[in-house]
Amino acid sequence: MNVQSKPGKGGYIGQSMPRPNAVRLVEGRAQYVDDVMLPRMLHVAYLRSPHAHAKILAIRTDAAKKAPGVVLVATGKDFANIEKFAGVLAHFKGMKSAQQSVIAIDRACWQGEPVAAVVAESRHLAEDALELIEVDYQPLPVMVDIERGLDADASVIHAELKDNLCFSRDVDAGDFDAVAARADHIVEQTFRFPRHTGVCLEGRSVLGNWISADKRLTVYISHQAPNMVQDCFAKLLGLPESAVRVICVDVGGSFGIKTHVYGDELATCALSMMLGRPVKFVADRLESFVSDIHSRDHLVKGKIAVTKEGKLLAVSFEDRLAVGPYSVYPRGSAVEGNQICNITAQWYTLEAYRARMQTVFTNMAPYSNYRAVGHPVAVGIAEGLVDAAARKIGMDPIEIRRNNLIPDHAFPFQSVSGMKFEVMSHHRCLDELVKAMNYEALRKEQVELRKKGRYRGIGIASMIEITNPSAMFYGIGGVRVSAQDGCTARMEPSGSIVILHGCGEQGQGTETIFAQIAADAIGVPLETVRLVTGDTEVTPYGGGTWASRGAGVGGEATWQAARALRHNILELAALITQTDIGKLTIVNGSVVDSASGEEKITLAECGRIAYFRPDTLDSYRPELCVTRHFVPKQFPFCFTNGVIACHLEVDVNTGFIELQKFWAVEDCGTVLNPQLVDEQMRGGIVHGIGPTLFEHCIYNENGQLQNGNMADYLVPMPCEIPDMVVCHVSTPTKETEIGAKGAGEAGTAGTPAAIMNALNDALLPFNTVLTDMPFTPEKVLKGLGKV
């Protein structure tokens, strides 16, 4: 048998191969957008509205136009020929949004919305000139109140929409009232999940280069979805798709922040077209806080019905979430709430489920998909309610989960809300977790420490995660974001392999796992495989990186392309060596006899003959460059599962929480590269710690962001991060040959609930329950009645 015929059996798949491209980043030789310098390049800076909602009465730009180094000053009216946009998904019934322009015309709807642009010889000069622009604003009523946003007397942001409702959804599965009537207890809990943002190390950046002679626009951009940018920019700028080339080389973090179309980025390209010169925009940290998408911001009232024996019967909740003034283009601002309706508590064997979700427009920064879209809230609601139920009946948190998680043998399984699950491993994961963290010993230690006035808590969060989405995610809603991904595998004359892929790299190691897959699929040394991603002119059409799809969808496309190439190489080798193709395989860059291992011909020799002496092959035409595409079709999504535990200590005198340790057991199917999966989990957990303890975009009643800088917006730093133990259970998906599910978001999804449950476990002796994130020292002290 060929040792490389199946992934995971020998070879590179399943090994912790280091990332070859990491060296370049560490050496400071990355090519971020800001590193790209083009001849005749200009820089744009945007004047942003200081008001959350205001009519623009007049803009005076004369002084700015005369400032040193200024080439152009433009206002919203100068971009009138650019199509307006809004992210409205056709399959979200009743969803609506006002149309947004690249730069505000007549009216600004959030603090930070661009109102004018200055293009100058340097960013410095552009900022100098910005100060000379005078704008007359007439402030308008500001809507930032999540609770009152839908009231009849609430001020409506866009009159044409009649109200501030972007999207609402009701799910009513099973008869909640009848089922709940059989419960011994109905436990209620209110939750608050704070508005927060992504804080990428590399801010949003774009460089537009319009070559008027070619009538072509090249867009260098820090983004996760190059083909989406190509499609959207072409449409909105009125260009044929073929006239737009999008290049994403190195991307310094993205987290979903960079899957959207931003008006300032589009305007930058339009300015390049107006001027016939390259124009660069790099968002600085201050403008990032008020112009990058924000996310979460939920107020949830939940209920869980439980018997005294610990059987969970039903869950219901009402979720109100506050988005920005427009539904962000093209993916919209409603996927977060929709996911929550779909998945909350669906990893339990419930009999009934009722959810109401309302997505409300506000005059805060635009809002859309951020890492683990909806999941931290869905898991937070469910796991917070499960622990509340466990406290009510005096049951251990592990036991109540063992009693109610979907049994491992029950798959495939359809949840009460209608989610279709192929295969999961909740109980194996929970067993692994209990073992890894030595749960019993921690409980004993907790009891002992309480006697000494030290309060430790243990929090558990079981969870699921949507990965590998099919076209049911966007395509069905008329949104031109590709669910399929393409890969071209090419053998060069030397026998080395080039992989061109539609799915790129933002620092997570995508290119490394694609190289591992291709090397195994063909049978070549890893170092002979080279990756090309992030250039729409070169790579096959694909969706890019979001919804944990790189490994599962992009990886499978790689496998399929590389296997097809392998077949073509073997066909050629069989002809050259006059051997039956069935007796040949490829090992370490050579075609060998699969029985004896004897070398028949190297790939380099195959390459030499194919490219330089095809005349010796009679009528045979070698095809050493093949492309394959893959999209999941059997299931709308490929769900992963896992469980996260948090151990923390609360200083009940100061309210400070010290994280002790995390344990995570996750099941992403085939683990392609254990180290990269572990680091995705760890990074995801840090992203979960952020909004649970620190991160919060705090707005006042006038819609002014109070902490939009790195001193006041608190991202967790290395000193705040404890050790994390990551373990794996592997139940591969059968939908693909490689069997990989996504791994990039699970840590973010489960961590807030794990921390919240640990905090409330620690505070159990004080009879107080905290559910309003982030858990600041003051909230803890208030809960304890100390201030």
Add this chain to the structure above:
Amino acid sequence: MKAAPFLYVKPKSIDEAVALKERHGASARYLAGGQSLMPVLNFRLDRPDLLIDINGLSELRGVSNSGSGVKIGALTRHAEVAKSEIVKSQLALLSECIPHIAHPAIRSGGTFGGSVALADPAAEWPACCLALDARIVLRSSKGERRVEAKDYFLGLYDTARTENELLIRVEFPAVAAGTKAVALELARRRGDFAIAGVLAQAKKTGVRLENVRVVFFGISDRPVRLSAVEQGIAEGQPMETIHQAIDAGINPDDDIYQSGATKTHLAKVLLGRAVEQLRQ
């Protein structure tokens, strides 16, 4: 986030620096470590016409003994204070503060004199100056003058230093042998400015604490020394009485993350812990 245009000059002597400042007055700024000034410039919250970079004035750098006390040059970096054997052996309170001061990069750039000149109410060095009766040495074309720490800190970023004076060093009188020092503070993230902080030092004689010094920081517009609190600790008064003295002595403002009441509560908790450590 690009600073408004300014001119830059790097003088070779203190006299030259002071003369430049006196010529340009309020439109010029002294630039030392730049850890506070540069962000303020980049935010365009301040827009001086001229920066007078004093980093070339090596005579302003370093820690040394002066008579029975210690003097710290204005340009001495936080990291150099941390490493100084003189500080370790003679100014234990400063050494106790080091772990709370920002992060390595900031400690390498930021200067002792810059921190005292800026007088951030949540910073450790100004609080140390007040706790240890330091004298702040200011230089102008008229010569040097010394200001007692208790007369130096006047309010939020407000000090007795006049517009053109250059803070050249801080002089600490000798600390009595056997004095124990404690520095405690609470910050949401390690290295952030304190929500509340307390410096405490005393000499333990039997069960009694003598020569008690207590300075709170991060809870007012400047570091605050409360003699009633010091007296209460020295006399072994019950904590409730001492807490009353704190309530009478400080009235912190709310900030975006916590109320004044929370800050007062935290100051009390920290003081209790500091006294406990002094008694050990």
